Amino acid sequence: MIFKEDTIAATATAPGEGGIGIIRISGPEAFSILEKVFIPMRKKMSTACAADKSDLPAAECIENRRMTYGHIVDPQSSKVIDEVMAVRMQAPHTYTAENVAEIQCHGSMVSLRNTLALVLRNGARLAEPGEFTKRAFLNGRLDLSQAEAVIDLIKAKTDTGFDSAMAQLSGDLSLKIREIRSVLLTLLGDITVNIEYPDEDIEEMTYDKLTKSLSQIGDMIDILLSTAQTGKIIKEGLRVSIIGKPNVGKSSLMNALLRENRAIVTEIPGTTRDIIEETLNVRGIPICLTDTAGIRDTEDKIERIGIEKSRESLSAADLIILVLDGSTPLSMEDYEITEAVQGKPVIVLINKEDLGVRIDSTKIRGMLPQAQIVTTAVAQGEGLKELEDIIEDFVYGGTVKHANSLLITNVRHRDLLEKSKSSIDDALSAAHMGEPLDIVEIDAKEAYELLGQIIGESVAGDIIDNVFSRFCLGK
Numbered sequence: 001m002i003f004k005e006d007t008i009a010a011t012a013t014a015p016g017e018g019g020i021g022i023i024r025i026s027g028p029e030a031f032s033i034l035e036k037v038f039i040p041m042r043k044k045m046s047t048a049c050a051a052d053k054s055d056l057p058a059a060e061c062i063e064n065r066r067m068t069y070g071h072i073v074d075p076q077s078s079k080v081i082d083e084v085m086a087v088r089m090q091a092p093h094t095y096t097a098e099n100v101a102e103i104q105c106h107g108s109m110v111s112l113r114n115t116l117a118l119v120l121r122n123g124a125r126l127a128e129p130g131e132f133t134k135r136a137f138l139n140g141r142l143d144l145s146q147a148e149a150v151i152d153l154i155k156a157k158t159d160t161g162f163d164s165a166m167a168q169l170s171g172d173l174s175l176k177i178r179e180i181r182s183v184l185l186t187l188l189g190d191i192t193v194n195i196e197y198p199d200e201d202i203e204e205m206t207y208d209k210l211t212k213s214l215s216q217i218g219d220m221i222d223i224l225l226s227t228a229q230t231g232k233i234i235k236e237g238l239r240v241s242i243i244g245k246p247n248v249g250k251s252s253l254m255n256a257l258l259r260e261n262r263a264i265v266t267e268i269p270g271t272t273r274d275i276i277e278e279t280l281n282v283r284g285i286p287i288c289l290t291d292t293a294g295i296r297d298t299e300d301k302i303e304r305i306g307i308e309k310s311r312e313s314l315s316a317a318d319l320i321i322l323v324l325d326g327s328t329p330l331s332m333e334d335y336e337i338t339e340a341v342q343g344k345p346v347i348v349l350i351n352k353e354d355l356g357v358r359i360d361s362t363k364i365r366g367m368l369p370q371a372q373i374v375t376t377a378v379a380q381g382e383g384l385k386e387l388e389d390i391i392e393d394f395v396y397g398g399t400v401k402h403a404n405s406l407l408i409t410n411v412r413h414r415d416l417l418e419k420s421k422s423s424i425d426d427a428l429s430a431a432h433m434g435e436p437l438d439i440v441e442i443d444a445k446e447a448y449e450l451l452g453q454i455i456g457e458s459v460a461g462d463i464i465d466n467v468f469s470r471f472c473l474g475k
């Protein structure tokens with residue numbers, strides 16, 4: 001890990017036009033660079049620049065953490081680049097824990113480009129993606145899992161995703177990891193004392209105590225891991241595919257869930273011939289919803305290609321909604337599709353309830369024991385709430401929602417938790433077999449190291465570089 005003590009700068013706002021655009025500068029030269037390129041409106045300055053002190057260096061007219069009005073001026077050509085507000089923030093109480101200056105320009109690409117170029121010409125280096133947050137980590141203001149939460153926060157698509165990232169940023173995950181590590185550390189200490197000083201008058205480490213303590217640690221890791229499936233869905237979205245034979249109401253369902261007329265709906269079987277994909281938010285769960293062509297035997301070349309795509313979408317889905325026309329008895333086509341979803345997570349919709357139900361749900365339950373069954377009339381908006389309840393239940397797996405918004409959403413964290421759990425399991429089976437303490441100790445130590453990597457203790461430089469390379473510029 002190379003930590004260069006230089007001064008970095010970048011545009012912190014998203015590229016494009018906007019009301020304002022911000023240039024951020026961090027490092028030892030941040031203030032002196034600001035002083036070179038920014039001329040505050042001194043005449044209007046009051047207390048900070050008392051009496052007639054117009055000879056004062058610009059920086060002294062800019063109070064710490066106070067927005068100051070002025071102009072960005074090229075010191076070489078004296079050309080005015082933009083009219084701005086600037087602020088300087090004294091280390092260590094800043095985002096990076098270094099001296100930070102920020103310039104609020106007009107949100108024009110030209111102004112931002114020219115201001116940044118000027119800042120770079122006057123001593124700053126262009127920041128790498130994520131470098132500001134990386135400095136916050138290297139300066140000890142955030143641990144690694146908190147720094148990673150910043151990316152998730154920026155990229156969150158739903159309130160739930162945002163809440164979970166906020167929980168991680170505020171240190172909830174770090175706290176849990178430190179808690180597990182401290183229990184483990186106590187155990188490691190007991191083991192060491194028993195190995196090194198067996199004759200001393202100390203509490204003996206029995207195998208019973210050892211296995212109890214290891215199981216307790218394993219359970220703590222498992223509780224965190226149990227949120228990983230939900231966490232993945234909250235972060236990446238749930239892929240839901242609507243399938244069924246033609247004319248059962250698949251596109252009507254998509255439109256009803258989206259609350260807009262996205263897909264064409266007609267009484268003609270075979271209306272949808274291609275895959276239609278849309279993203280939506282069901283109670284904070286990001287969903288990638290696919291409406292497909294009705295599956296049936298057909299001579300139509302285009303429809304056949306569409307049906308092939310329907311089958312592909314079916315195998316890629318996390319959850320399938322199988323729609324049936326409840327007003328007619330099950331047909332051969334329904335049986336075939338039911339066969340295709342065997343063993344997969346599926347919700348069966350018995351639709352068109354308003355026309356009378358002629359499908360026996362016990363028959364469906366017999367064919368698809370894993371399925372949840374809902375009766376709906378999607379054209380009338382009937383049964384949608386129940387459907388959303390089932391989707392929500394599927395994602396949260398019946399576990400208490402919101403009580404603890406901390407979810408394992410990061411693959412790196414999940415990976416390390418799984419590895420540390422398996423080391424604890426190894427230690428546990430060694431203990432069960434009555435292996436010598438130092439054998440148990442090796443695996444327990446391994447778990448301690450792995451958990452440390454989640455929060456960035458005992459972590460190699462290349463992993464850190466990898467984490468921060470995924471940030472956007474200016475963050």
Ligand SMILES: Nc1nc2c(ncn2[C@@H]2O[C@H](COP(=O)(O)OP(=O)(O)OP(=O)(O)O)[C@@H](O)[C@H]2O)c(=O)[nH]1
Binds near residue numbers: 244268271
């Ligand atoms: N009575 C009643 N009609 C419905 C209901 N849902 C859909 N329909 C009607 O059923 C017909 C077919 O609906 P679509 O949503 O196009 O069906 P689809 O499954 O997408 O059909 P394909 O795209 O051809 O596979 C339309 O005339 C809808 O208005 C319902 O709950 N009740």
Ligand SMILES: [Mg+2]
Binds near residue numbers: 252294
């Ligand atoms: Mg359709």
